[in-house]
Amino acid sequence: MISDCWVVLKIQLIVLEIFPFFQVILKMANVTNNATLPLKKIPLFSIDASAIEECNRHVQEDPTVWLGNTACFKNDLQDVCLKREVVAQLQHVYSHKVEAECKPVTNQRVTGRCWIFAALNAIRIPFCKSLGLEEFEFSQAYIFFWDKLERCNYFLNIMVDCCRSGEPVDGRLMSFLLHDPINDGGQWDMFFNLVNKYGLMPKKCFPESQSSENSGTMNSVLRHKLREYTKEIRTLLEDKAAPDDEVRALLRRQMLEVYRILAVTIGVPPSAFTWQYYDKTKAYKEIGPISPKEFYEQHVKPVFDVEQKVCLVNDPRPSNPYGRLYSVDCLGNMAGGRMTIYNNQPIETLMKVSGDSIRDGEAVWFGSEVDKGFVRKLGIQDTEAFDYRRLLGVDVNKGLNKAERLFYGDSQMTHAMTFTACHFQPSNEVDDGAPEKEADALPVKWRVENSWGEERGEKGYHVLSRPWFEQFVFEVVVDRKYVPQDVLDVFTTPVTVLPAWDPLGALARNRITRLD
Known part of the structure; x- marks a missing residue:
């Protein structure tokens, strides 16, 4: 005790x-x-009772708020704000048009393959003319398969470079790249890489699959595997200074797995095919056996040579002067392939070369921000399509200019389509009052072939106004013969590389650009 x-x-x-x-x-x-x-921190403004009371008093005193709310109760805001006079003004009548638009109107379904569809739609016009075809589609799934394979390999090679250079996995670059390692978007130079290496083939010889038309699940699997592969690469290069042969062996094993995933989801493209068809006179024709590369070289390249096409962009940000060549870091789809480069020019240059191409009968691939000023059901793209001020009391899409929208994250390329017609008004007058010559005029509206099926617009075709072109078109691809020599000379100058997250690379980072 x-x-x-x-x-x-x-x-x-x-x-x-x-x-x-x-x-x-x-x-x-x-x-x-x-x-x-x-x-x-004491905020400069708080949502307190007095602020809410003021807001309520403000809307209650305005009778248009009640009217607008009643209209929007069962209707979409854009439908309520749509201006009838714009619909009546933008008719599908054009002074210049490509000789024959091919059928059918294509449909990218639930994917972000707009850049592939737009390019193949432009190519099939002269191709159909050369073979006497009324209906034809190139195989979009064929290009899609090789893009997925090449892009996965491109990404893994970038991961090797990042790990070897000591780039932190939680740094801005690695975080940005790993956030979305694979998607469906793309750029013209990426399309060039694929056609130049793998060629083309008819859709009937390699049709769509469920995953090529609805890529979400396949992409989700690939994203997971690419992040997993990045961990393996990082572990290998962190533990020891691995020689190239050891890294190459790891990449080979990883890409074998990627190929198997694509073989299951899309299917293995044939190395050779025979294409049987009827021309517009109903005569039987046959091409093959032939490889896709031979098919492009012998039957497509003579009428549409991807090597002769050049890409011009309009980026009006003061930090990126016109007359310069730009690229975006880590933006591409093929290791050892052509860089994705942009020749930055005033918007008038883009309109001029596009109009000259249409006038000569050649369609134009272009990239734009599709959803602003866009009447989806009618296929009308115009900056004055909607009158938000009368209903909401504020302007929409008018407070920032094109450069400011890029700078503040309000605008970027989201969709690629094809110009097949345009309309000139030779009677327009220039500033000094003299009549403007047609050769010097700029088109006032454009006909657009989209890849969302026939449900929108005029059986799948849109009409686009000149002001919309000026504000929301960022990129065009035309034959170099329509481009002035001083603009072509820019392609021989040094390239300024922009950060990986720059909005100029947005079109190649889109997952799905179909708006339902």
Whole structure:
């Protein structure tokens, strides 16, 4: 009993001795915690009761708010704001048009393959003319397969470079690239890489699959595997200075797995095919056996040579002067392939060369931001299509210019389509009052072949106004013969590489650009 009391007393004495020490420790911890806690910042404006009361009073005093709410209760905001006079003004009548638009209107379904469809739609026009065809489609799935394979390999090679250079996995570059390692978007130079290496083939010889028409699940699997492969690459290069042969062996094993995924989801493209068809006179024709590369070289290239096409962009940001060549870091689809490059020019240059191409009967591939000023059901693209001010009391898409929209993240390329016609007004007058010559005029509206089926617009074709072109078209691809020599000379100048997240690379990062 006495010994137990002694033990308790001893413990109490020890606690009393060390208590001041613990007090100091706790006080230091408290100071540290208080130092790291953020101070409560007093906002300049708060949503309090008086603010809400003011807002309610503001809308209650305006009778158009009630009327607008009633109209929008069961109707889409854009349908309510649509201006009838714009619909009546933009008719599908054009002064210049390509000789024959091919059928059927294509449909990219639930994918972001607009850049592939737009390019193949442009190519099939002279191809159909040369073979006397009324209906034809190139195989979009064929290009899609090789793009997926090449793009996965391109991404993994970038990951090797990033890991070897010590790029932190949680740094901005790696975080940006790993956020979406694979998607469906693309650029003209990427299309060039694929056609130049793999050629083309008819759709009937390699038709669509479920995954080529609805790529979401396939892309999800590929994204997971690419992130997993990045971890393997990083582990290999962190643990030791792995030689190239060892890294190459790892990439080979990874790409074998990617190929198998694509073989299951899209199918393995044939190395040779025989194409049987009837021309417009109903005469039987046959081409083959022939490889896709031979098919392009012998039957497509003579009427549409991808090597002769050049890409011009309009980026009016002050940081990117006109007359310069630009690229975007880590933007591409083929290791060792052509860089994705942009020749930056004023918008008038893009309109001029596009108009000259249409006037000569050649369709034009172009990239734009599709959803602003876009009447989806009617296929009308015009900056004045909607009158938001009368309904909402504010202007929409008018407070920022084109450069500012790029700078503040309000605009970027989201969709690629094809110009097949345009309309000139030779009677327009220039500033000095003299009549404007047609050769010097710029088109006032354009006919657009889209790849969303026949449901929108005039059986799949849109009409696009000149103001919309000026504000939301960023890129065109035309034959170099329509481009002035001083603009072509820019392609021989040094390339300025923009960051990987720059909006100029947006079209190649889109997952799905079909708007349902």
